[in-house]
Amino acid sequence: MKYLKIIIPIVIVLLSVGWGYSKLKSNKVIIDEKAQQTEVISTEIPVATTVVQSIKHDNNLSLIGTFEARKEINVIAEMQGRITQLLISEGQVISKGQTIATIDAATLQSKLSTAQAAFQKSEKDVERYKNLLDVGAISQTQYEEIKLGMQNQQSNLTALEEQLKYASAKSPMSGVVKEIKLEEGSFANPGTIIASIVDINKLKLIVKVDEKDIVKIKNGQKVEIETEVYPNVIFKGQVSQIGVQTDAARKYEVAIEIPNSKTHPLKAGMYGTVKIPIANNSADEMVMIIPRKSVVGSLKKPQVYLAQNGHAILTDIEVGETIGENVTVLSGLDLGTEIITTGQINLENGRAIRIITPPITSNTNNQ
Numbered sequence: 001m002k003y004l005k006i007i008i009p010i011v012i013v014l015l016s017v018g019w020g021y022s023k024l025k026s027n028k029v030i031i032d033e034k035a036q037q038t039e040v041i042s043t044e045i046p047v048a049t050t051v052v053q054s055i056k057h058d059n060n061l062s063l064i065g066t067f068e069a070r071k072e073i074n075v076i077a078e079m080q081g082r083i084t085q086l087l088i089s090e091g092q093v094i095s096k097g098q099t100i101a102t103i104d105a106a107t108l109q110s111k112l113s114t115a116q117a118a119f120q121k122s123e124k125d126v127e128r129y130k131n132l133l134d135v136g137a138i139s140q141t142q143y144e145e146i147k148l149g150m151q152n153q154q155s156n157l158t159a160l161e162e163q164l165k166y167a168s169a170k171s172p173m174s175g176v177v178k179e180i181k182l183e184e185g186s187f188a189n190p191g192t193i194i195a196s197i198v199d200i201n202k203l204k205l206i207v208k209v210d211e212k213d214i215v216k217i218k219n220g221q222k223v224e225i226e227t228e229v230y231p232n233v234i235f236k237g238q239v240s241q242i243g244v245q246t247d248a249a250r251k252y253e254v255a256i257e258i259p260n261s262k263t264h265p266l267k268a269g270m271y272g273t274v275k276i277p278i279a280n281n282s283a284d285e286m287v288m289i290i291p292r293k294s295v296v297g298s299l300k301k302p303q304v305y306l307a308q309n310g311h312a313i314l315t316d317i318e319v320g321e322t323i324g325e326n327v328t329v330l331s332g333l334d335l336g337t338e339i340i341t342t343g344q345i346n347l348e349n350g351r352a353i354r355i356i357t358p359p360i361t362s363n364t365n366n367q
Contacts, residue, residue, distance in 0.1 A: 044354040047343035049307045050291060052333045057287045057323065060275040061216065063254075065207035069198035069268045070257065073173055077188035078166035079103055086184040088177050088195060096174045101182075101194050105167035112164060115157040122150035175199040178268075198268060203258050205237065205272050208251040212321065216278045217242060223256055225274045230264045237274070288333065289326040294341045295319065304333070305340040305347055307355060312340060314349040 081103040088100045125146050133143045178196040182188060205225060209217065219242055225235040237258035246252055256274055260266055290304065295317075297303040306313040317332030333339070340347070347353070 044310075044352045045312070045343055045346045046356045047305075047307070047312070047340045047347070047353045048357040049338050049355055050294070050341050052288055052290055052329065052335055052337045052339065054286050054288050054335055055323075057285055057328070059278045059285065061209075061213055061278055062273060062275050063207040063209065064271060064273050065205045065256070067203045067205055067258075067266055067268055067270045067272055069175075069178070069200050070202040070204050071173070071175075071199040072178065073175075073197050074193045075100055075169055075171060075195050075197060076190075077101075077103060077169060077192045077194055078190055079105070079108070079163055080189050081105060081107075081167070082187050083182055083184050083194075086180070086182070088180065090177050090180055092177045094171050094175065094177060094197065096171060098171050099168045100171055100177075101169040103167045103169065103188060105164055108160065108164055108167070112157070112160045115153065115160050119150070119153040119157045122146075122153045126150045169194050171197055173197060173199060175201075200260050200266075200268060203260050203266055203268065204240065205256040205258060205274055207254050207256065207274060208247070208249070209254050211246065211250060211252065214242065214252045214254075217254060217276055221276065223274050223276050225256070225258060225272045227266065227270060227272045229266075229270060233261075233264050235261070235264075235266075235272075239276070287320070288329040288335060289323060290329055290333070290339060291341050292322065292325055292327045294339050294344075295327060296344050305344055307338045307340055307353060310352060310354075312347045312349065312351045312353050314347075 083101055084104045085102040086100075087102075088094060094100065126143075129138060129143050129146045132138045133140065175197045176199075178198045180195045181193045182195075188194065217239060219239055221239045223237050223239065225237055227233070227235070235258055237256045239254060240257040241255040243253040258266075266272075294304050295302045296305070296314075301316065302319050303314055303316050306315050315332060318330040320328035320330050322328075340353070343353075
């Protein structure tokens with residue numbers, strides 16, 4: 001009886017331990033099964049897809065640029081002095097030779113009066129010495145010295161008269177006052193800019209062109225230009241200058257000259273869209289396109305992921321020009337091929353995928 005009291009608790013403890021062990025083992029099996037299921041699910045990468053499409057591509061090269069004045073000239077002060085009159089305002093139309101400002105010339109005028117008096121005196125001296133030379137009272141050398149002095153006085157007088165002309169700053173061309181740099185009463189030195197004049201009878205539309213397109217543009221080529229301010233008006237222009245060196249963005253500057261219409265006047269700083277016909281290729285053509293975001297790899301080696309039989313297949317392709325959010329495909333893909341557009345960052349070649357959006361099935365669009 002005494003032994004039973006000891007054995008029974010031991011048996012109960014052993015049974016409890018055994019039941020707990022079996023329960024833990026059962027739970028571990030369930031947890032392992034769930035973990036395996038989760039791992040299987042997580043191996044399928046969710047992706048979005050689309051299909052390779054074709055569009056009718058307009059071969060006109062469309063570029064956005066900014067209008068600039070064909071010619072811009074700064075009017076500068078050519079003498080030192082205070083601006084006594086400013087005879088223009090910004091936006092004013094002026095003509096060639098029109099006075100735009102006057103500079104205080106009181107000091108110069110005083111010098112001119114002195115020079116005139118000195119010249120008149122030298123003229124009388126020459127006349128008097130000529131009479132003395134005729135009667136033999138002086139030598140020829142003395143007469144020549146007086147005559148040379150008169151010539152020097154005349155040269156000084158002429159120089160002062162020319163300087164006095166600079167007291168009136170005049171516009172070197174007809175145009176519009178773009179900006180006034182000095183105010184009335186301010187002091188000007190020779191070379192100081194008084195105002196800027198622009199000629200807007202003709203404008204230049206400045207556009208930036210990629211290196212792959214610059215060879216397609218010819219100097220003198222006729223183009224059409226559209227603007228937002230006159231949406232129903234087509235302006236005619238021609239290529240007037242093609243840049244010979246790229247800028248930091250690897251683009252060439254092209255200038256297109258356009259007469260400024262009086263009925264639909266344009267202003268410098270406005271935007272315009274030019275359509276440049278591609279040389280020797282005026283007809284539209286069908287091209288294959290894919291979204292730019294679907295392309296992975298470098299520009300030298302572009303690649304895309306194909307969606308085939310539930311797996312991502314990495315494929316090399318050759319791309320052409322960019323059209324909006326799309327890029328043309330030159331080789332490596334067929335029309336209608338399903339490609340992956342999002343989720344590529346988690347992909348590798350042959351990885352299992354799960355398509356979360358249906359692909360676009362239309363094959364032909366117009367652009």
